[in-house]
Amino acid sequence: MPYSEDSLQGRLLAGDKEALRQVSRWVAESMTAARFWRLRPEWQDLHQEALLRLFESLKRERFRSDGEFKSYVQGICRHMALDRLAELARRPSADMSNNPAGNRSAGDTEDLLISEHLVRRILDDSAMNCREMIRAYFLEGMSYAELASKLDVPVGTAKSRLFRCLQCLRESMAQAAPGPARGKTTSQ
Amino acid sequence: MTHEELQLNLPDYLAGRLPAHESRFLEAHLDTCEECSNFVTDLRALPDLITLHGEALFDEHLDHAMFERLLGGAAGPEEERLRRHLAVCAPCGLQLNPLADPRVRRAESVENAHSRTRRSLPGILKVSGLVAAGLIVGVLAAPLLKPPAPARDGPIELPVLQPVTRSAGRVTRIAVRAGQSAVVIAIPVDTLDMHADDERILVQVTTAAHEVIYGLEKPAGEVRRTSVSGILPLMLESRHLPPGSYEVSIKPSTRAGESIAVLLFEIVVGDEGD
Numbered sequence: 001m002p003y004s005e006d007s008l009q010g011r012l013l014a015g016d017k018e019a020l021r022q023v024s025r026w027v028a029e030s031m032t033a034a035r036f037w038r039l040r041p042e043w044q045d046l047h048q049e050a051l052l053r054l055f056e057s058l059k060r061e062r063f064r065s066d067g068e069f070k071s072y073v074q075g076i077c078r079h080m081a082l083d084r085l086a087e088l089a090r091r092p093s094a095d096m097s098n099n100p101a102g103n104r105s106a107g108d109t110e111d112l113l114i115s116e117h118l119v120r121r122i123l124d125d126s127a128m129n130c131r132e133m134i135r136a137y138f139l140e141g142m143s144y145a146e147l148a149s150k151l152d153v154p155v156g157t158a159k160s161r162l163f164r165c166l167q168c169l170r171e172s173m174a175q176a177a178p179g180p181a182r183g184k185t186t187s188q
Numbered sequence: 189m190t191h192e193e194l195q196l197n198l199p200d201y202l203a204g205r206l207p208a209h210e211s212r213f214l215e216a217h218l219d220t221c222e223e224c225s226n227f228v229t230d231l232r233a234l235p236d237l238i239t240l241h242g243e244a245l246f247d248e249h250l251d252h253a254m255f256e257r258l259l260g261g262a263a264g265p266e267e268e269r270l271r272r273h274l275a276v277c278a279p280c281g282l283q284l285n286p287l288a289d290p291r292v293r294r295a296e297s298v299e300n301a302h303s304r305t306r307r308s309l310p311g312i313l314k315v316s317g318l319v320a321a322g323l324i325v326g327v328l329a330a331p332l333l334k335p336p337a338p339a340r341d342g343p344i345e346l347p348v349l350q351p352v353t354r355s356a357g358r359v360t361r362i363a364v365r366a367g368q369s370a371v372v373i374a375i376p377v378d379t380l381d382m383h384a385d386d387e388r389i390l391v392q393v394t395t396a397a398h399e400v401i402y403g404l405e406k407p408a409g410e411v412r413r414t415s416v417s418g419i420l421p422l423m424l425e426s427r428h429l430p431p432g433s434y435e436v437s438i439k440p441s442t443r444a445g446e447s448i449a450v451l452l453f454e455i456v457v458g459d460e461g462d
Contacts, residue, residue: 018252021252021255021283022252024283025279025283028278028279028280028282028283029279031279031282032278032279032282040278043278043282044282047282115233115237116237116240116241116245116275116276117276117277117278119234119237119238119245119276120241120244120245120276120277120278121277121278121279123245123246124279131246134238135238135246137199137203138203138234138235138238138239139238139239139242139243139245139246159196159199160196162199163195163196163198163199166198166199166202166227166231166234167227169231169234170227170230170231173230174230
């Protein structure tokens with residue numbers, strides 16, 4: 001075996017279930033990043049393909065043990081996802097009929113479903129303090145004064161920080177849906 | 189108030205916490221300010237989503253042990269929390285799906301994998317023919333594969349499933365009842381190309397409690413590339429399963445773009461609990 005038995009790569013090659021679960025997690029996180037949201041109908045396939053490609057790569061000893069394995073795995077996923085996005089961009093019409101990834105005319109229910117997954121995913125990637133602020137304000141119903149007290153900052157600072165956190169959230173959402181959802185009209 | 193000052197009221201507005209007179213003032217601003225208007229439009233659903241899903245949007249991800257407990261039906265009081273989490277968490281949901289075994293490689297690149305929708309009609313007909321052949325062989329093979337068991341008391345059910353293709357990203361599921369002794373799966377294969385370094389092709393059968401992987405071994409020989417076609421009967425012994433209702437997922441893992449038709453024969457050997 002090209003990698004030591006107790007290394008993650010070695011355990012993976014030996015079929016260690018926990019190692020597979022760990023690497024599978026990295027792949028899942030990479031594939032479901034906001035910028036790859038268009039690929040969500042294909043995540044399962046891409047997830048599997050990435051694991052297979054990784055395994056093949058390890059068998060051929062392409063990963064050097066002195067490198068960062070997680071980054072290596074993420075790199076494989078990123079390349080695969082970007083390739084697929086490029087392919088979709090090259091032939092949008094051919095894929096549109098069979099591939100909901102390109103379908104932006106989903107109904108409200110679908111939108112809601114996507115949103116909760118997307119919000120969760122984006123919150124995962126948010127800075128810890130942003131996630132905490134959004135949770136405290138929207139879920140726990142904290143006031144700005146309580147937030148300020150919790151953060152030990154003036155009320156105005158708490159207010160502006162929360163706004164900036166929401167701005168970041170919105171920017172991440174825009175990555176997931178290029179050609180913004182704001183094309184939809186909203187009625188008050 | 190300036191635009192910047194009004195912007196800071198947007199979270200309150202989204203949360204419905206802005207006093208009425210300030211809301212009216214802000215709404216007048218929204219009519220003329222595209223930036224603020226877009227902000228509200230994009231995040232309008234956020235407070236409702238947070239209210240609806242609560243902690244599930246913020247809680248910890250499932251770790252290895254939690255996955256095992258959930259898959260084994262032993263999550264206990266934690267199960268509700270885990271299920272709520274899974275309902276909103278894409279990576280955990282993706283991970284919970286039957287894991288591919290990467291020890292089996294597929295030679296084709298993912299790029300080619302996505303040309304998989306171009307399945308020709310003759311190919312479909314070929315699969316259909318194999319399905320029919322599989323049905324016959326399966327019926328003949330079933331008595332041979334049946335383990336020692338009480339005399340059959342009840343009809344033999346032979347549900348024929350639709351061909352499964354990876355291209356559809358679909359997993360075929362069928363319920364297995366307690367007391368059922370075996371499930372015979374005949375797999376007509378529509379010519380699977382195996383490369384020299386392919387070791388086997390997987391058919392992954394998972395239940396809530398078990399994960400069984402059947403490998404279709406590569407035929408012997410030193411060929412660089414070979415094809416396998418025909419009927420490949422497999423048998424899932426369900427005798428070792430504790431009583432209960434199971435859902436078996438059959439996920440063929442083949443070269444991308446290939447098709448496998450799965451026939452599943454349920455052989456009922458007696459009443460439940462026999």
